[in-house]
Amino acid sequence: MKKTWVLLSVVAVVSLGSISYSLANIELNDHDKGTEFAKYYKKALEKNNDNKITIDTESEKISQDELTDKLARYQAYSKAFGIKLTEEDAMKKLEERTVLAEYAREHDIYPTEEEIKKHIKEMADSYKEHKYDVVAGIIEGLDITEDEFFFEFSRDGYEEELVRLNILNKIKSENEMLDGEDEIEYHKRMLSKLNDLIEELK
Amino acid sequence: MKIGKISLTILLTSFFVLIFSSSSFAKTKEGGDSFLSHFYHPDWGYKNIYYTVHTIEEYYVYTKYDEVELDHHHAVAIGKTSGYPYSLELYVSGVYKDDAGTIGKINASDWRWRDRLTDYITDRGETVYGGGNTKTFYSTVTDRPKVTFTSGAVADGIYYGSTDEIRMSLY
Numbered sequence: 001m002k003k004t005w006v007l008l009s010v011v012a013v014v015s016l017g018s019i020s021y022s023l024a025n026i027e028l029n030d031h032d033k034g035t036e037f038a039k040y041y042k043k044a045l046e047k048n049n050d051n052k053i054t055i056d057t058e059s060e061k062i063s064q065d066e067l068t069d070k071l072a073r074y075q076a077y078s079k080a081f082g083i084k085l086t087e088e089d090a091m092k093k094l095e096e097r098t099v100l101a102e103y104a105r106e107h108d109i110y111p112t113e114e115e116i117k118k119h120i121k122e123m124a125d126s127y128k129e130h131k132y133d134v135v136a137g138i139i140e141g142l143d144i145t146e147d148e149f150f151f152e153f154s155r156d157g158y159e160e161e162l163v164r165l166n167i168l169n170k171i172k173s174e175n176e177m178l179d180g181e182d183e184i185e186y187h188k189r190m191l192s193k194l195n196d197l198i199e200e201l202k
Numbered sequence: 203m204k205i206g207k208i209s210l211t212i213l214l215t216s217f218f219v220l221i222f223s224s225s226s227f228a229k230t231k232e233g234g235d236s237f238l239s240h241f242y243h244p245d246w247g248y249k250n251i252y253y254t255v256h257t258i259e260e261y262y263v264y265t266k267y268d269e270v271e272l273d274h275h276h277a278v279a280i281g282k283t284s285g286y287p288y289s290l291e292l293y294v295s296g297v298y299k300d301d302a303g304t305i306g307k308i309n310a311s312d313w314r315w316r317d318r319l320t321d322y323i324t325d326r327g328e329t330v331y332g333g334g335n336t337k338t339f340y341s342t343v344t345d346r347p348k349v350t351f352t353s354g355a356v357a358d359g360i361y362y363g364s365t366d367e368i369r370m371s372l373y
Binding site: 034073074077085093123126127130132134135138150154157158160161164165167168191194 | 240242243244245246247248249250287288
């Protein structure tokens with residue numbers, strides 16, 4: 001009788017192990033990955049808002065809201081897509097955004113509100129034409145409209161991209177293409193100069 | 203010792219005989235069509251890139267009824283990334299999921315394919331994006347060289363390598 005119980009217990013443990021292993025290995029489709037990301041983001045945002053997170057930084061210009069939101073995105077992205085993004089990564093990106101924005105304003109090349117909206121509209125229109133399941137999943141998971149996703153939820157990223165583009169174009173205007181250098185090599189060299197500038201500004 | 207050498211010779215001979223006796227052949231097509239690939243990045247949000255198909259290699263096998271059947275194909279496509287203010291690079295994942303849902307390592311032939319893509323990155327200085335995996339990855343129906351016909355059908359995904367570069371992972 002005792003042997004039977006031992007045998008049954010072993011079978012139960014093995015079965016439960018197999019089931020949990022199978023469940024852990026179910027691959028989500030793109031849409032579900034999007035909704036998972038949204039779910040984790042909302043949870044992380046709520047948690048970060050409850051327990052204010054502070055990270056030692058020299059930049060006092062990064063607001064608590066910015067930090068909370070960026071961390072929530074990175075935490076959600078890490079969980080949903082299995083890619084490790086740390087708090088330090090989030091902080092580094094926010095510092096970059098801050099110093100580049102300052103630089104662009106100082107040199108009078110910060111994009112106007114009209115330019116930012118035009119840039120976002122181009123991406124939103126492109127998405128409308130070529131739907132992408134991950135984004136559809138995020139929109140559904142966040143329970144927002146497509147316009148809210150592009151013009152509000154994603155605005156910071158597009159704005160920063162435009163700032164970077166304007167600075168990159170400034171760097172290009174100051175550095176000519178070398179003899180024998182093709183467009184791609186030139187672009188990469190200018191990106192490297194942009195990275196040098198970021199390090200210098202930090 | 204002598205027996206060991208003989209065994210090794212037999213083993214190597216058998217290996218090469220097996221390789222060269224398979225009834226298969228390959229065709230290479232020039233590309234030209236474009237397809238769109240999407241990605242979602244935690245910093246930059248939703249983006250997409252157009253890729254132009256460079257070449258498609260189709261690998262055929264003879265069936266037992268002496269008919270020709272497409273076994274698998276490899277495709278190489280090149281995307282222009284010079285409009286982006288951050289670096290954008292290809293990363294080919296070292297793992298794949300087969301029809302049975304098994305996660306495994308990409309086999310040697312696919313690593314060669316990866317090396318080819320890497321060559322393009324080095325030589326042309328452009329981001330290269332490959333699509334079309336071996337038959338073991340997907341069903342025969344969906345594994346046709348669809349890059350030439352369907353927009354964004356190949357190897358879309360979520361791709362983030364580090365904070366400084368975007369990497370695209372095939373799956």
